[in-house]
Amino acid sequence: MFIEPNLSGGRRGWIEVICGSMFSGKTEELIRRLKRARIANLKVEIFKPAIDVRYDEQHIVSHDENAIQSTPIDNSQTILLMASDVDVVGIDEAQFFDDELPMVCDQLARQGIRVIIAGLDMDYLGKPFGQMPFLLAKADYITKLHAICVKCGNIASFSYRKVAAESQVLLGEKESYEPRCRTCYDEKD
Numbered sequence: 001m002f003i004e005p006n007l008s009g010g011r012r013g014w015i016e017v018i019c020g021s022m023f024s025g026k027t028e029e030l031i032r033r034l035k036r037a038r039i040a041n042l043k044v045e046i047f048k049p050a051i052d053v054r055y056d057e058q059h060i061v062s063h064d065e066n067a068i069q070s071t072p073i074d075n076s077q078t079i080l081l082m083a084s085d086v087d088v089v090g091i092d093e094a095q096f097f098d099d100e101l102p103m104v105c106d107q108l109a110r111q112g113i114r115v116i117i118a119g120l121d122m123d124y125l126g127k128p129f130g131q132m133p134f135l136l137a138k139a140d141y142i143t144k145l146h147a148i149c150v151k152c153g154n155i156a157s158f159s160y161r162k163v164a165a166e167s168q169v170l171l172g173e174k175e176s177y178e179p180r181c182r183t184c185y186d187e188k189d
């Protein structure tokens with residue numbers, strides 16, 4: 001379990017990244033950390049990419065329907081404009097953001113803001129997804145979560161795509177994806 005290094009004492013910025021496959025609990029962990037920050041009376045702003053409207057336009061929602069209010073944005077630079085006076089910034093589905101996101105997160109941390117990012121480390125092909133490798137390189141703290149392989153019950157690191165679509169971005173849930181361990185992912189059936 002991640003324990004905050006410094007919840008309320010002074011303004012010291014850093015970057016946390018929560019990564020893993022689909023269904024590994026990234027959104028639940030992000031919501032947990034953000035709710036604890038609010039309990040500590042910190043000012044929190046939460047962002048998600050505007051394209052991700054799977055469950056709700058204004059909320060981040062986990063697969064178990066845990067939810068927290070968020071602002072959908074098209075461009076990562078918007079975060080700099082909207083978060084200048086906050087203590088904590090949360091960002092979900094970071095893999096969908098533009099190339100400026102690592103620089104934006106760096107700048108926020110330099111301003112003394114705690115930045116908590118959740119995103120898929122790998123796409124359905126097992127390739128690094130979007131800006132996630134760069135965010136992982138810049139992170140002060142990394143949490144890699146795992147789902148349960150739906151085929152064998154082992155720990156899953158891969159998001160297996162069940163439908164015939166080749167574009168990297170394909171929004172979806174259980175109808176389109178399932179978490180798998182390396183062995184079951186490689187079986188491809």
Ligand SMILES: Nc1ncnc2c1ncn2[C@@H]1O[C@H](COP(=O)(O)OP(=O)(O)O)[C@@H](O)[C@H]1O
Nearest residue numbers: 021022023024025026027028062063064147148
């Ligand atoms: N195969 C699975 N392995 C683990 N959790 C699963 C699985 N299928 C459904 N879940 C549910 O998904 C929840 C995690 O959802 P969420 O935080 O939205 O994950 P993520 O953001 O990583 O996709 C778990 O608490 C669990 O209830």
Ligand SMILES: Cc1cn([C@H]2C[C@H](O)[C@@H](COP(=O)(O)O)O2)c(=O)[nH]c1=O
Nearest residue numbers: 021022023123124159168169170171172
């Ligand atoms: C593997 C993979 C996933 N996606 C999409 C599918 C979902 O809409 C999100 C991931 O959501 P989660 O909170 O991590 O469950 O990303 C995609 O577009 N391309 C992929 O390769």
Ligand SMILES: [Zn+2]
Nearest residue numbers: 149152181184
């Ligand atoms: Zn397996």
